[in-house]
Amino acid sequence: MANDLIFITGATGHIGFKTLVVALQHGYSVRAAVRSESKKEQILSAPSIKSLNPGHKLTFVIVPDLTAKGAYDQATKDAAYVIHLASPIVLKGEIRPEDFQRALIGPAISGTLNILQAAAKESSIKRVVITSSISAIIPVEYFFELEAPEGIVFDHTSRPASAPNTYPSDFYAYNASKIAALKATHAFVQDNKPRFEVTNILPSFVIGRNELVSELKDITIGTNVAALSPILGNKSVTPIIGASVHLDDISLMHVKALDPKVPAGDYIGNSDDYAGTVWQNATRIVAENFPKAVANGIFPNDGTSPTRRLRLNVSKTEDIMGFKFLSYEEQVKSVVAHYLELRGEKAE
Structure with a gap:
């Protein structure tokens, strides 16, 4: 590759770190934005990075505040690509309702625009890939209040009529932040017509x-809790939308999106076709694949996790990117094997 340098933000996140690893595995050079030296050391000490031994192919830049004006202007210098994964996330109860706009929605917009503005100043950049969410294309009521009617199928062209303007919970604010950031991205491209492409x-x-x-x-911090919860015996009565994707697949999507053969656009990541994810199936998957851990009481495997059905059409992603999404079963096996590893147990 003549210029194979990717500038990546959010490199210590759930998706971000795996995307960094996949990019290195595909032969790219990576310049990773981190908030501190300790975050840099966290990446360098990871087994997969040690195994890859990337040397000069992996460098770092300290960006302590992604919302600061011009935060990425120097970090994008001479890069060919940008993968922007950094965005505010919320852990239940960690942000007060009166701070949702300041702590979630504002930073999601300003962080995205900072990246796009920095890229626009750098003539070497050919593509920018931004992590959004299905939260940006699905009305919030289908997450919490209603099951989507039988005939509704959401795809990459779907858009909610409006974003939430009141926030009964932190997820409503998170939903609004993703809608706003995606809108800001499309508006930037339309208004500025940058020389680079955006996905x-x-x-x-x-x-x-x-x-x-x-x-x-x-x-159990983050989205993995949705799969682990019934395995660990937690009993919930609140349905979660039945939509999930394997970390390996979503990371691969970010890297494949750099390929000029993949048209720029919006791509959904989700497994198991229209059937979607049934969260309760985690208990069956664990019983079949980790019977000793269940028998030994490591996993009570008697929790409940109801599903709110949702249909997503990901045919565009699978057809253009050339792979089939891994199943929910593979997702569960991945996090359960890690759980056992952290306990010092052997996976069966």
Whole structure:
């Protein structure tokens, strides 16, 4: 590759770190934005990075505040590509309702625009890939209040009529942040007509082994909890939309989106076709694949996790990117094997 340098933000995140690894495996050079030296060391100490031994192919730049004006102007210098994964996330109860706009929605927009503006100043950049979410294309009521009617199928062209303007919970604010950031991206492209192309990746719930999680107490932080919860005996009565994607697949999508043979656009990441994810199936999957761990009481495997059905059409993604999404079963096996590893147990 004449210029194979990717500038990646969010490199210590669930999706971000795996995307960094996949990019290196595909022969790219990576310049990773991290908030501190300790985050840099966290990446360098990961087994997959040590195994790859990337040397000069992996470099770092410290960007402590992704929302600061011009935050990425120097970091994008001489890069051919940008993968922007950094965006505010929310852990339940960590942000007060009166702070949702300041802590979630504003930073999601400003961080995205900062990347696009920095890329526009750098003539070497050919493509920008941005991590969005299916939250940006699905009305929020289908997440919490209603099951989508039988005939409704969402695809990459779907858009909610409006974003939430009141936030009964942190997820409503997160939903609004993703809608706003995607709108800002499309508006930037339309208004500025940049020389580079822009692709948005829209994952559903991302499930899979997060290598940077090294302590058992942290394994249920983030979206992996949706798969682990019934296995660990948690009993929920609140339905979760039945949409998930393997971490390996969503990371691969980000890297494949750099290929000029893949048209720029919006691509959904989701497994199991229209049937979608049935969260309760995790207990069956664990009983079949990890019977000793169940028999030994490591997994109570008696929790409940109802599903709110949702239909997503990902045929565009699979056809153009050339792979079939891994099943929910593979997602569950990935996080359960990691759970056992962190306990010092052998996976069966």
